[in-house]
Amino acid sequence: xxxxxxxxxxxxxxxxxxxxxxxxxxxxxxxxxxxxxxxxxxxxxxxxxxxxxxxxxxxxxxxxxxxxxxxxxxxxxxxxxxxxxxxxxxxxxxxxxxxxxxxxxxxxxxxxxxxxxxxxxxxxxxxxxxxxxxxxxxxxxxxxxxxxxxxxxxxxxxxxxxxxxxxxxxxxxxxxxxxxxxxxxxxxxxxxxxxxxxxxxxxxxxxxxxxxxxxxxxxxxxxxxxxxxxxxxxxxxxxxxxxxxxxxxxxxxxxxxxxxxxxxxxxxxxxxxxxxxxxxxxxxxxxxxxxxxxxxxxxxxxxxxxxxxxxxxxxxxxxxxxxxxxxxxxxxxxxxxxxxxxxxxxxxxxxxxxxxxxxxxxxxxxxxxxxxxxxxxxxxxxxxxxxxxxxxxxxxxxxxxxxxxxxxxxxxxxxx
Amino acid sequence: xxxxxxxxxxxxxxxxxxxxxxxxxxxxxxxxxxxxxxxxxxxxxxxxxxxxxxxxxxxxxxxxxxxxxxxxxxxxxxxxxxxxxxxxxxxxxxxxxxxxxxxxxxxxxxxxxxxxxxxxx
Ligand SMILES: Cc1cc2nc3c(=O)[nH]c(=O)nc-3n(C[C@H](O)[C@H](O)[C@H](O)COP(=O)(O)OP(=O)(O)OC[C@H]3O[C@@H](n4cnc5c(N)ncnc54)[C@H](O)[C@@H]3O)c2cc1C
Ligand code: SF4
Numbered sequence: 001x002x003x004x005x006x007x008x009x010x011x012x013x014x015x016x017x018x019x020x021x022x023x024x025x026x027x028x029x030x031x032x033x034x035x036x037x038x039x040x041x042x043x044x045x046x047x048x049x050x051x052x053x054x055x056x057x058x059x060x061x062x063x064x065x066x067x068x069x070x071x072x073x074x075x076x077x078x079x080x081x082x083x084x085x086x087x088x089x090x091x092x093x094x095x096x097x098x099x100x101x102x103x104x105x106x107x108x109x110x111x112x113x114x115x116x117x118x119x120x121x122x123x124x125x126x127x128x129x130x131x132x133x134x135x136x137x138x139x140x141x142x143x144x145x146x147x148x149x150x151x152x153x154x155x156x157x158x159x160x161x162x163x164x165x166x167x168x169x170x171x172x173x174x175x176x177x178x179x180x181x182x183x184x185x186x187x188x189x190x191x192x193x194x195x196x197x198x199x200x201x202x203x204x205x206x207x208x209x210x211x212x213x214x215x216x217x218x219x220x221x222x223x224x225x226x227x228x229x230x231x232x233x234x235x236x237x238x239x240x241x242x243x244x245x246x247x248x249x250x251x252x253x254x255x256x257x258x259x260x261x262x263x264x265x266x267x268x269x270x271x272x273x274x275x276x277x278x279x280x281x282x283x284x285x286x287x288x289x290x291x292x293x294x295x296x297x298x299x300x301x302x303x304x305x306x307x308x309x310x311x312x313x314x315x316x317x318x319x320x321x322x323x324x325x326x327x328x329x330x331x332x333x334x335x336x337x338x339x340x341x342x343x344x345x346x347x348x349x350x351x352x353x354x355x356x357x358x359x360x361x362x363x364x365x366x367x368x369x370x371x372x373x374x375x376x377x378x379x380x381x382x383x384x385x386x387x388x389x390x391x392x393x394x395x396x397x398x399x400x401x402x403x404x405x406x407x408x409x410x411x412x413x414x415x416x
Numbered sequence: 417x418x419x420x421x422x423x424x425x426x427x428x429x430x431x432x433x434x435x436x437x438x439x440x441x442x443x444x445x446x447x448x449x450x451x452x453x454x455x456x457x458x459x460x461x462x463x464x465x466x467x468x469x470x471x472x473x474x475x476x477x478x479x480x481x482x483x484x485x486x487x488x489x490x491x492x493x494x495x496x497x498x499x500x501x502x503x504x505x506x507x508x509x510x511x512x513x514x515x516x517x518x519x520x521x522x523x524x525x526x527x528x529x530x531x532x533x534x535x536x537x
Binding site for chain 1 (some may be wrong): 426481482484506534
């Protein structure tokens with residue numbers, strides 16, 4: 001092992017692997033650090049299809065998708081550690097960072113010119129979604145349940161209630177049913193399902209699993225293990241309506257209530273956070289507010305598709321390459337990307353005209369027959385519909401960005 | 417004059433999720449409407465005749481990196497056979513090493529589909 005790398009990648013999921021591959025292809029010295037006992041991140045536990053339609057132009061399962069990426073990673077002979085957790089990044093100078101890493105053999109330090117942060121997301125837990133009651137066995141996040149079932153072959157329970165009807169919750173409902181468990185209900189706070197209609201059809205309707213819309217799980221009860229949950233109707237302000245409580249007997253509660261970028265390590269290094277994405281504020285090279293620290297994948301913004309995550313990994317590696325080559329990114333004229341009508345979040349936050357940039361955004365409200373508009377640069381794109389659960393991905397070319405003097409607004413407007 | 421039945425279904429082929437309506441007179445399909453692309457039409461006809469799905473699971477592995485290996489059917493199988501296939505897969509145990517794409521069960525329940533590995537083990 002060398003003592004200093006051009007780039008150290010933290011996280012061995014699709015974002016980190018893609019970043020490491022690109023960095024190596026660009027001729028950089030690369031080290032990748034992953035804290036689980038295997039490479040691959042979330043897709044390793046996803047036995048269902050739906051991965052890689054854009055990137056490989058094939059519908060692969062999560063495991064097949066990541067297998068291809070890992071093969072490429074191995075071909076390039078990139079140095080890596082598994083079972084190694086990055087504790088801290090010390091940005092001790094503009095051009096150098098020190099990483100403290102714990103492994104089975106002890107703690108070591110590694111120096112890096114750049115860091116690509118790709119630690120993915122963490123799952124929201126009971127306390128964040130207002131579930132009270134007993135802290136008993138039998139409460140799992142979707143990711144935990146998936147890892148138990150699909151990697152270690154252990155059934156988490158038999159009588160299941162799932163909280164959250166996003167694609168993750170829906171896919172878990174099907175997975176449990178196929179394995180012979182009884183999914184009693186999927187509980188959704190909003191008046192509409194969070195996931196794609198196709199998943200409601202093939203994951204719930206196929207198996208006759210009831211979906212409770214405008215309902216919340218407010219309490220978990222049990223002595224040693226979950227015995228029942230209390231489900232309550234909510235009003236239009238999402239507040240529980242007294243007197244509508246209903247009890248559902250079950251031995252397991254699975255939380256599929258959304259993801260939050262996992263930033264513990266990078267936050268300590270002092271990066272600026274965007275309250276909308278809950279990820280770091282970045283420029284068009286996916287560099288954070290700490291020079292030389294780049295970020296990609298779910299740690300940057302929660303992505304629907306692994307294809308976007310891989311693309312961000314590659315972008316971050318290109319950013320890191322520019323940084324190493326020039327001893328820092330050149331001072332550029334940054335234009336702030338401003339969220340206009342019906343845009344809830346958008347990354348990157350600052351754009352320069354030196355390169356084409358891919359923007360990832362989410363709307364606040366579902367709408368039909370709309371236009372996506374960038375008024376300052378005179379760009380418009382027609383969209384048949386926008387939905388909060390589906391990310392918008394759009395490319396701005398350098399020469400388009402150059403047309404704006406100051407800010408660039410992104411907005412959704414009705415298509416008259 | 418034979419009975420006319422209409423089926424409304426959501427196409428599950430791509431994320432758009434179009435609503436497709438199939439009209440059946442007797443045992444003849446006389447109309448398919450609402451699809452945006454030909455794959456949706458094909459899906460809807462298949463769905464009213466014989467719904468099919470890809471089935472996925474994990475099976476036990478002896479001597480591998482993980483105790484299980486992920487598998488799927490290499491083509492869609494009749495939906496009603498899925499519980500039976502799952503029960504069959506619960507009995508399967510394979511020896512490591514397993515490579516991606518390796519056939520784990522050939523022609524499962526005579527469906528013509530093979531169960532193949534989707535992860536290494
Ligand atoms: C149930 C489910 C279903 C999904 N279905 C689909 C689908 O059908 N199609 C699709 O395209 N996408 C799907 N996705 C989304 C896709 O899996 C994610 O977008 C993608 O995995 C994110 O990649 P990532 O590399 O950013 O993060 P991750 O895959 O989470 O990888 C991050 C890695 O970093 C490691 N790490 C974290 N902190 C540290 C540290 N301090 N030191 C060292 N290592 C660390 C973690 O252990 C992890 O392995 C699904 C996700 C889930 C949860
Ligand atoms: S009909 Fe075509 S466009 Fe519509 S959901 Fe099906 S595959 Fe997608």
